[in-house]
Amino acid sequence: MVLLLVSYVIGSLHIKQQQSERRYKVITELTTIGNRLEGIVRSTFNLTQGIVYLISYQGNISIIQFESLSQMAMEDNRFIRNIAIAPNNTIAMVFPFKGNEKALGLNYMESEDQWPSVKRAITSQAPVLAGPVNLVQGGIGLINRFPVYISTSTDTTKNYWGIVSVVAYYDSMLYDAGIFSSKSLRIALQGHDGMGAEGNVIAGDTLILEQNPVIVDIVVPGGNWRLVAIPASGWGSNSVFDSGYFIISMVLTFLVAIFLAILLQINQSIRAKNLLLAQEINERKRVEVELKKAKDNAEEANRVKTVFLANMSHEIRTPMNAIQGFTDLILKGIVSNKSTMDYIEIINNSSRRLLSVINDIIDVSIIEAGQMNIINESVSLNELLKNIYLLNKKNAKDKGIDLQVNFGFPDSDDLITIDGHRLSQVINNLVTNAIKFTAIGSVEFGYIVEDNTLNFFVRDTGVGIPEHYQKVIFERFRQADERFSRDYGGVGLGLSICKSIIELMNGKIWFETKENVGTTFFFELPFFKEKRAMSTLDYKEEQICDLQGKIILIAEDDDYNYIFLNELIKKTKASVLRACNGKEVIELLEENSEIDLILMDIKMPVMNGYEAIAYIRKRDIRIPIIAQTAYAMDEEKQLAINAGCNHYITKPIDQKDFYSVLQSVFS
Secondary structure: OHHHHHHHHHHHHHHHHHHHHHHHHHHHHHHHHHHHHHHHHHHHHHOOHHHHHHHHHHOOOOHHHHHHHHHHHHHHOOOEEEEEEEEOOEOOEEEOOOOOHHHOOOEHHHOOOOHHHHHHHHHHOOOEEEEEEEOOOOOEEEEEEEEEEEEOOOOOOEEEEEEEEEEEEHHHHHHHHOOOOOOOEEEEEEOHHHEHHHOOEEEOOHHHHHOOOEEEEEEEOOEEEEEEEEEOOOOOOOOHHHOHHHHHHHHHHHHHHHHHHHOHHHHHHHHHHHHHHHHHHHHHHHHHHHHHHHHHHHHHHHHHHHHHHHHHHHHHHHHHHHHHHHHHHHHOOOOOHHHHHHHHHHHHHHHHHHHHHHHHHHHHHHHHOOOOOOOOEEEEHHHHHHHHHHHHHHHHHHOOOEEEEEOOOOHHHOEEEEOHHHHHHHHHHHHHHHHHOOOOOEEEEEEEEEOOEEEEEEEEOOOOOOHHHHHHOOOOOOOOOOOHHHHOOOOOOHHHHHHHHHHHOOOEEEEEEEOOOEEEEEEEEEOEEOOOOOOOOOOOOOOOOOOOOOEEEEEOOOHHHHHHHHHHHHOOOOEEEEEOOHHHHHHHHHHOOOOOEEEEEOOOOOOOHHHHHHHHHHOOOOOOEEEEEOOOOHHHHHHHHHHOOOEEEEOOOOHHHHHHHHHHHHO
């Protein structure tokens, strides 16, 4: 009887294991499909936020602006069927007009099918995804409602203006997500009008809901959908008697019983076998626990990655939307001179924000590849902190925050050996964060010296870090609270990068915080004192040197980059020659021996920059060469110097750095 019971237990465990494996495979594939669908929905409907921002900013929108932004959105996303705007809930503009004429003049309040979702959007003051909906112009589609609010001229309150509606091809989005193409799953999509479990099934077989399906929630504007799925062949048998392990165990049980009946002396052996079976059961249970733990960890990692990717997409697309939208408005010449300057400032700030995101992603890639190098040099520590103060002073002043900096060395004795670039990157990141998360009060940063250790601090009177998030604050792709990415921006990489850099510099970082009181970040680094009285960092306004009579050869295949460099050099009164590849550089050098300097792009067709430099140096031509490239890795600078370059500048080119390099070449 004991052996029969053991056989039954083994069979049961085997069946449960098979069921767990099947469910795990289903949830893995369904999660992938769900992430893909959620990404398609987000990328489709976020493209039209520029229209909402423009209406909120201007208080209205012209037909030219509307059609231009709509055309741009539809070119970027093939799922968008049409875009309409409805001031006071009545459609006044629709793009494209052809095929959607019936929608013009539609009053949402009079439409039984469409008014509920519009009302939800107005009530919640947030986008709401409706559908599938029978369209007035024919067919079925998903409609995302964006409520628009504009500020009044008398106070800071915002009044409801109307609705921006985006209609998308319902079937195409689901097909591209893989809902209809999976060969291993039977899938249904539940959540009409984004109502989740309370909504009707909008795709697939309703009967799947009754067959113990795997469920994955998908976040959509104003609600959620539910993906439910079972294996294409069903869950299979749940009977213990279908388990091969059970059959084998039964056979063994009968054999053991026969041996027991014949030879009582093997009783001890049978006990040993029972013990082994018990150990196997315990091992299986232990493995199941570990598998569950691994599964939970994998799901959490996947969730964090998904949040990060969505946040990163937002952080990239938001400034890109402003850059593209306002650039198009300026190019069309339909804005005033004052608005043009305001828009140019928005474009400039957005491009800097986008570059900051790209730099963070590149730094993370370098760190993960183990290729970040610490390059020590002579650095004026006080000048480094003063530069950071000047860079952040305006931002702090605009927010009404008092920004202070403290020094541990006197200015006459502050020269040390350290990686100034990486140290500046860490401190600037912490100061920028402190200003970002501080609404009232002050931000103070600086350092003190203890023996051969520099103890840095950045103190603020901001929101603080909640206790339950303090353990993950330095993890990659995480912020103190993932809600902060919506309120303050950022992709959750800055503190992780700071920690990695500090550890590479043989230091450590920690913090003290209290919610709604403030946070202080500390980090300490070893250093070596310099005796030479020099300063390698000096924040000055750009000084344009007079290079009249000099000839500068620009090797650049990109027309826009050439135009930019040419404009910078014009201010120096130098003459300019252009080469579009390395071969043309060599030909121009052979034709003109009066060339004084070469600005050499690295990546060019026909012959790249390194090949051209090697040819020039091989012939012992001593003309100064400045490498200018979009490659931003640390080792790229050393590679350019080793190849024979005198200086190295990275794109996007900073004007102050550019003129400083020219000054050093011709001084």
